Amino acid sequence: MKPDLREALRRGVLVGDGAMGTYLYQMGFPVGISYEELNLLKPDVIREIHRRYYEAGARLIETNTFSANRERLSKFGLEGEVEAINRAGVELARQAVGEDAYVVGAVGSIRAGKRKSVRTAKIKEDLGQQIAVLIDAKVDGLLLETFYDLEEMLLVLKLIRKQSDVPVICQFATEGAGATMDGFPLKEAFEKLLAAGADVVGFNCRSGPNGLLRSLEHVAGLPDAPPLSVFPNAGLADYVDGRYTFAATPQYFGETARRFVDQGARIVGGCCGTTPEHVAAIAASLNGYAPQPNAASLTAQASAPVAVAEPQPLTSIAGSVSGTVQTVPNIVDLVKERVTVIVELDPPRDLDIAKFMAGAEALKAVGADALTMADNSLAVTRMSNMALGSLVQEQVGIRPLIHIACRDRNMIGTQSHMMGLHALDIDHVLAVTGDPAKFGDLPGSSSVYDLTSFEIIRMIKQLNEGVAFSGKPLKKRANFVVGAAFNPNVKHLDKAVQRLERKIEAGADYIMTQPVYDAKLIENIRQSTKHLDVPIFIGIAPLASGGNAEFLHNEVPGVLLSDEVRSRMSGLKGEEGRAMGVQIAKELLDVALEHFNGIYLMTPFMAYEMTVDLTRYVWEKSGRGDYHLSPLAK
Template sequence: MAADEAGKGIASIQVGHRKFVIGDGAMATYLHQCGVPIRVCAEELNLSSPHIVEQVHRAYVNAGATVIQTNSFAANRSNLSRYDLADKVDEVNQAAVAIARQACADQAAVFGTIGAIRGTTRYGGALLQEERVELQAQYEEQAKALMAAGIDGWVLETFPDLEEISLALEVVRNLSNLPVVANLSPEEVGVTRDGVPLQKAFSLLREGGADVTGLNCRLGPYGILRAYERLTLQEGTFAAVPNAGMLHRSETEGLSYTGDEDYFSDLMIQIAKLGVTWLGGCCGTTPLHIQTLVQRLKTLDTSEVWQETAVPTEQTTVQAQPSKPDTGHMYDIIRPTSVSLVEQVNAGTTIIVELDPPKTLNCERYIQGARALSAAGADMITMADNSLAMVRMSNMALASMLKQFGIEPLVHVACRDRNLIGQQSHLMGLHALGIRNILLVTGDPSKYGDLPGATSVYDVSSTDLTKMVRRLNEGVGFSGSPLRKPAEFVIGTSFNPHVRNFEKAVERLKRKVAAGADYVMTQPVYEERTMEQIAVATRDLGVPVMIGIMPMTGLRNAEFLHHQVPGITIPDEVLTAMREAAPEDAPEVGFNVAKKLCEAALQYYKGIYLITPFLKYEITVRLTQHIRQLTPEPQLN
């Protein structure tokens, strides 16, 4: 079905031989940006403050949206009952349609929105029969209310699981022949949460009666672009309705989305060129995002060649498995760390290299990389604790393996994954394995990782955990019980210089040091002036600072880091250099940028913290070798 056939009377934008339907952007997150408290139920505003909802709809119409979704995403009995509105399902949904109609004034179509009830935090595997009956009843109740108010079509959105969206699709198809947009919201690129490849899922949804199949929300514009690049779009109409970028939680600045309207629109244009013709925005997007997207579409060169199908850009390769190392004994006695990181830095230029644990059970390449980096001159290998809330192999296990090769590990410990019982147990285990150098971090929230239903614990902040580990070093447990002997941890803390209020971030860092941090490791820095700024701000801290440097592998990687990864800012001149480089030359350009940053860093710091991208340790091996050519290894007594 062509984009302009998705619903009767829907306007579209003509670009070349393509017509695009433009959806609106976020409702709830935009309301919060406009001052509505986050604890307020967005759907309840249909009854208590309809003028506010109408203003949002009208802003999107004025921005160029040709389809407006009703403010009814979570207007189901389960969600409304949390606000004592379980008996208001019909009233809330019908008010949502009336408000949207009033705002559109025949300038845009009105589609009734229904969101997943199990959503992203309630995954319990395949639906049991009683669960199906309950969900079906709730979807029917909401859908009938929307139908009675008079809508032009349906949007089913933010469904991680094919099974649940198929149930909702069946409900609305039994009620009407209106156009249906069915948007999945997977947590991994290429597959639904219940394990169905997207190509197959889209096909099954079309067979079930969906007129438009698509992706919305969680993956963001970059992830949705990657997903569509892997698909073949030969039949049907496809939608892309991503959020604005990665959701970032800052202890000083609260919740925000990292992608701005220009970056969002740039990626949406790339998605459009793959054959996706229903475009809109989800969480974090605003009328400005939609307006910028419309402007970009209207000014495109219509002579451009548009792809009719997407060609997968990533190939799965199977490498020969190297032979397992001969360690002599299955279990060696592991000796404690003999030298702390602080002693290492005081003795001379120290290189710490981050090599993130694998997401699979195959750790051969990881071990190869760690050994290559150690041979190149790295003093320690550091490993994150399920960074970005993505499940990875235990860094404790890998650290223990590295020690058997004579490689010194530095282990990150996140506040997110363990309560205080598990946290002290984990630290005691690290100590028993002879691991002394640790980095304490807050950890990204679980709900934004690959298992959003997991609980983010956060019993304490990283500052409080620093104090508690310092107590372990005094021989006292978290509960105050004696440990018979003191621990010997060397405690690190992180520093993010890329915030609006740099001075406030420095003050917070000082509190961490006062709490007992022995050294500091920074987020990646891409400007010498920022290096100097950090050096000046931290010169009186009394602890070593390891400056973070992360080589870029290409333009897309650079733009992703700049726009979507919290805490990273890349200078315009560096982004320009990456854009001007041929794709095959971009990795070398990224390497040369990192090389110059390393040279600049040596003017200010004795500690360099290299971050390996995508387990491509060959890059950080070269950087390590370059630093070692400029500086000798630390001479330890």
């Protein structure tokens, strides 16, 4: 007879299972149905998924009941099936696994991070009903997962403790920040949950391993060292041709599993995008592994702020060059004449634009030809790139190049946005699909995707004909120069080029690539695209640290680092990491400049001194003598 779940966690580490919803999606079940209803409609499928996870090594199995409460099921007309779906969920999990596995009832949040009014009484009633059924079905524990607010989590935990002493695991969804969505520091939130009767506290969803490692650092030093649990996503989600995909490999999950255990995790599994292969890698890595409490934790350099010296004020540049942008040839004409540099600078996540504007001025001073701004990249809320684009154009005198994501706006909003850009004389844009909202900092938001990246290119170019999206005349013609994104970090480059050709057919005027970290790939891109008649800007993103390198390689869709680059960055951080990142970028630029006139530099974590250095290096290597640097940039 297996020990109680609490005792099992005192003895060692349990491997959790992986995703249910995204795994069903990969198997062909569409978004928009109740996956929990499959407990009744497709019991063999659900049973088989549990079996696969068990055979992969999982010994903590979640029931397929995450959204099996009356509020969530009512959207499908299933509010009367709460008991049947939950009982079936427990039974199917039991049937699929051996006696040595723990079956825990999965219970999801009703509020789900949405700032809408959900009455406390409604939560008590609906989740209370579900919990009562799961307890009566004799689960080995309850798993409260993907909660965003401490208030709701405490409410549900207290409901459970009024009914039962069943082991309870409480998990917040987090992107690596230090607080819950309702403003409680994570360490304080965990302390309150433990005091209210939680047995295990932890994290799941929203972030890949890198983000959850950061989250664990925020809760270091909890009294009495309670067992922690982590169920990371398989990196960040990508949305390509109407399908969601995830970047993180099983091998990466195996490598990070031990770091989780060293930081106190006693349950390690997977969330969105993970599969039995990810779980098998975790199980293999942890087999016989003893936690190393004194092991140095991997600080998440991927999002830690980078300390850089502030430049001297550049007020002599701001304003004095206002209006000169319009006299410069557009990017397409310019890159046909000479080497041209576009630099990306992310809009801030807060209301302070001082450092952003200082970065824009420094890049203008060193001769960057355009400043490009993403549109809430990685689905994380940032300041409007339209507003910042107008500011840098008017106050700094550098050309703004604005990303337009299909994710955030329907066709009405997209056309309105483009008309606003036209009114501001911002005419250079990059059309992108946009990362799915579900995996950003406001997961309750909807991804719109009225338009594909191909369609949005065509529609923007239609404005240049003086025709609205609706087909009505606009009285004037716009003059947008439209770019398209290209990901060459794929197994079959020829297929990626075919997709790129479709974007050019749709009207793309120029191409900007994802960052490339392999000199040979740069040469292959040239050979594979030399038949195209539009310019290509090769993406070069200097790395800030070894942690940053591993995060990009393993968790960010469309980014792939060579083994050599990862080896050179391994273990580096701080100034040493940034110096090596710049050196590697310069070596890549040496190759890129042999084949392309277009260079696209991406600034990491607002460390614009890195891209200032690289812009200056481009001019030195290209022998450009027609630009005299500002004294402040020398």
